[in-house]
Amino acid sequence: MNDSEMLELVCARAWPPVVDEPLGDWRLRWADGFTGRANSALAVGDPGRSVAAALTAVCDFAHDRGIPPVAQVIQDSATERAVAAAGWREWTEHAAGHEVSVLVGPLPAGPAQDAEILDEPTTAWWELAADSPSPGAAERHVLSTGKVGYGVVDVDDVDDAAGVTAGAVRGAIVDGWLHVSRLAVRPEFRRRGLASALMSALAGWGRAHGAERWVLQVAVDNEGALKLYSALGCTEHHRYRYWGPGPGACEDPQS
Known part of the structure; x- marks a missing residue:
């Protein structure tokens, strides 16, 4: 894994969902709808199958637990390109902002x-x-x-x-x-x-x-928070985005 992927795993461990199931290196997460991070698939590393097949597993997991199928994906990564190619789209419906800046800095x-x-x-x-x-x-x-x-x-x-x-x-x-x-x-x-x-x-x-260092995940449109953290010496490490299935990309077997 690269540095961005490793840092995403650190953040995931700091924000533990109620249900956390491995899909290769990916994580399938559920927390009864509380926050996008705890109710999405963390799509970092190798899922142990094709990305298209992994996204089908994301859909099945979400449908079984009554949450929208969503993947948290590092922006501009090979995984994000594969997710888009599988017919998924940026999940702009996420109320807190679907594009997030991951900031780091020394304490x-x-x-x-x-x-x-x-x-x-x-x-x-x-x-x-x-x-x-x-x-x-x-x-x-x-x-x-x-x-x-x-x-x-x-x-x-x-x-x-x-x-x-x-x-x-x-x-x-x-x-x-x-x-x-x-x-x-x-x-x-x-x-x-x-x-x-x-x-x-x-x-x-x-x-x-x-x-020795802190890490924060902040929506890119949260200008006030970004200004505060910049003043504290934080800089952007990478960004991630939430993705959801486009039409026909994630059929609910119960529908």
């Missing part, structure tokens, strides 16, 4: 700012990171499996908002990498440096747990 040194990294998620963390104070089993599995740190930043005395958790972030350690995700700041507290404070605290936590 910055320096003291953490006014944020902390918890060993267990709080209700407020779940509310910000998973959009629900009471997430389902799939969300809990994806977001809390592995070596995970839960970053929070609280605001004490702003407009009677004492004790409010104003921001949250998730960090996961895999093979010396710190995978960063779910960075969120409540709208009323944005533009106050809270996102930077969360990232600073997370970097310190990552260094303390053996990480």
Whole structure:
């Protein structure tokens, strides 16, 4: 495998689905619809059969579990060209953006700012990171499996908002990498440096747990996040895109 493929596997291990079945080097993933990454086939490496046959297996897996057939494919790779040749198309329906930039950078040194990294998620963390104070089993599995740190930043005395958790972030350690995700700041507290404070605290936590670099997966149209991560020294390593079957390329045997 090349460097981009290996890094995709690191990211996949940091974002574990509920069901993860091998298809050669490919991974068939299901997490009850929670995020595209955890409910798509990770199409990296050799699937052990032709790409067209592997995509048929992707369709069967998805149909059996009631999710759309989707493949996560490194942009401009030989695999992506083979996926297109098999009659699949870019899955632009993906709400979070079907084209994603994978960013990497060294963990910055320096003291953490006014944020902390918890060993267990709080209700407020779940509310910000998973959009629900009471997430389902799939969300809990994806977001809390592995070596995970839960970053929070609280605001004490702003407009009677004492004790409010104003921001949250998730960090996961895999093979010396710190995978960063779910960075969120409540709208009323944005533009106050809270996102930077969360990232600073997370970097310190990552260094303390053996990480030297961080990796992030960010939709290419998320300009605010890309600007923040660029300021933190991150650069683009590669991109991936989500692909879905075109007409007639993935028949549901139950239809």
